[in-house]
Amino acid sequence: MANFTCLAAARHEVLRQAGWDVEADGLAGAPRLTVVVKTGVHSTCCARCRYLGLGERSAVLVPCDDQDRVRPDALAETLASVRGPTIVAVECGNVNTGSFDDFAAVADVVDAHRDRGNPTWCTSTAP
DSSP states (O other), rough: OHHHHHHHHHHHHHHHHOOOOOHOOOOOTTOEEEEEETTTTOOHHHHHHHTTTSSSGGEEEBBOTTTTTOOOOHHHHHHTOSSSSEEEEEEOOOOTTOOBOOOHHHHHHHHHHHHOOEEEEEEEEEE
């Protein structure tokens, strides 16, 4: 439930930054939102996207390293082609490897994406 809540807060905030009020206007007609996740993402993340009205197709996959950590270079490359409201989901404690994504490196990439005019929120998920 904590992950669901974090993604809901992220959805609310990036849409607010894009000029959309989810509480007042709902999601119908809202700007398209992209959820960036790594290829090793836990399956429940896609379910949460469905439950939040974002749909699984809102997810864009980023390659991981051999420990299922998001590759910051691949994240930067992926975000270069994403425009508009964006949620980047990183992980603390991968269920298979125990690894944590490099939050500092990811935050730098996310800040650069935001600086290019894209409302962006980075959230941490745990399986």
